[in-house]
Amino acid sequence: MLTMEGTAKGSGIPRPVERKAGVSERERFAEIARRYEAALMRLALRLCKGGHDCAQDLVQETLVRAYEAFRQGKYREGFSPQAWLSRILTNGFINDYRRRTRWDAGVDVETLTAGGEVGPPETRAAASDVPDAALIEGTLDEPLERALNALPDGLRVVVILVDIQELSYAEAAAMLNIPVGTVRSRLSRARYMLQNLLKDYARERRLL
Amino acid sequence: MSEGTPRQPVEEEVYFSPCVQMRTLLSQMADGTLRGLLRRYAEAHISRCTHCQSALRGLNRLRERLKSLGASPAADTVSVPLLTVERRATVEAAWAQMDEEARDSRSEL
Numbered sequence: 001m002l003t004m005e006g007t008a009k010g011s012g013i014p015r016p017v018e019r020k021a022g023v024s025e026r027e028r029f030a031e032i033a034r035r036y037e038a039a040l041m042r043l044a045l046r047l048c049k050g051g052h053d054c055a056q057d058l059v060q061e062t063l064v065r066a067y068e069a070f071r072q073g074k075y076r077e078g079f080s081p082q083a084w085l086s087r088i089l090t091n092g093f094i095n096d097y098r099r100r101t102r103w104d105a106g107v108d109v110e111t112l113t114a115g116g117e118v119g120p121p122e123t124r125a126a127a128s129d130v131p132d133a134a135l136i137e138g139t140l141d142e143p144l145e146r147a148l149n150a151l152p153d154g155l156r157v158v159v160i161l162v163d164i165q166e167l168s169y170a171e172a173a174a175m176l177n178i179p180v181g182t183v184r185s186r187l188s189r190a191r192y193m194l195q196n197l198l199k200d201y202a203r204e205r206r207l208l
Numbered sequence: 209m210s211e212g213t214p215r216q217p218v219e220e221e222v223y224f225s226p227c228v229q230m231r232t233l234l235s236q237m238a239d240g241t242l243r244g245l246l247r248r249y250a251e252a253h254i255s256r257c258t259h260c261q262s263a264l265r266g267l268n269r270l271r272e273r274l275k276s277l278g279a280s281p282a283a284d285t286v287s288v289p290l291l292t293v294e295r296r297a298t299v300e301a302a303w304a305q306m307d308e309e310a311r312d313s314r315s316e317l
Binding site for chain 1: 231232235236238239241266267270271273274275276277278288289290291292295298299302303306307310
């Protein structure tokens with residue numbers, strides 16, 4: 001019996017997972033966790049700007065919460081396990097972020113100028129300012145990872161949800177508890193900021 | 209609705225600088241969420257404005273690069289650090305505790 005789909009390594013094609021007779025719920029879940037642990041860690045590192053402790057905390061918490069939900073039958077068969085786990089992880093990050101910052105007040109992003117900059121130029125982070133330790137190991141697009149890490153958190157999370165995780169505006173808005181129009185405007189600001197950061201980074205590299 | 213006044217083409221220095229009123233519309237054009245009248249307005253403007261044409265090309269390229277960060281087939285082969293042994297043990301202990309609590313609650317019934 002087919003229970004859930006996965007993604008064949010490297011193919012991007014959904015792969016069915018067979019329910020094996022005699023396999024406990026925990027063994028089934030452990031198999032899912034093992035298969036998607038690297039993808040979860042990659043997402044966690046991106047959300048945490050490469051912070052290893054933060055990423056480990058997030059993945060650990062996600063696997064515990066997800067198993068609880070799995071036992072309660074909250075995992076819908078046929079839904080991508082990776083998308084389901086990613087959502088739990090992202091929600092965990094956002095809830096923790098709300099506790100630690102003034103996210104609800106929107107101060108972190110609402111003070112941005114129309115051009116997407118934060119504060120005067122001398123105070124802005126440049127892509128090249130991002131420490132190497134904050135980069136995901138073996139990243140395939142280092143300039144873009146650096147630029148992403150240099151974005152203010154409120155903008156970076158929206159880009160991760162919509163442009164990398166490929167959620168709709170409505171899904172991202174629901175997850176972040178902000179209006180769809182705010183998702184739209186933050187995305188726009190974030191994308192132009194990324195363009196500028198990439199351009200600056202390329203220019204700096206040429207000068208080295 | 210006015211289409212605004214498209215600016216004259218300039219050098220690469222302002223390659224990613226679209227007309228002010230087009231910033232969000234171009235962002236939406238790039239991800240396919242712009243519809244109806246606003247889309248027609250944007251298309252008409254873009255057809256006459258090289259600033260906005262190049263900005264849209266840049267946004268499309270950026271979207272492709274971002275998408276590949278999450279979905280690149282090669283991403284599965286790039287090594288990332290997994291959970292530490294201690295944390296894995298903590299997770300497995302939490303799973304075992306949940307199983308035990310479920311067994312206990314069933315036996316009480």
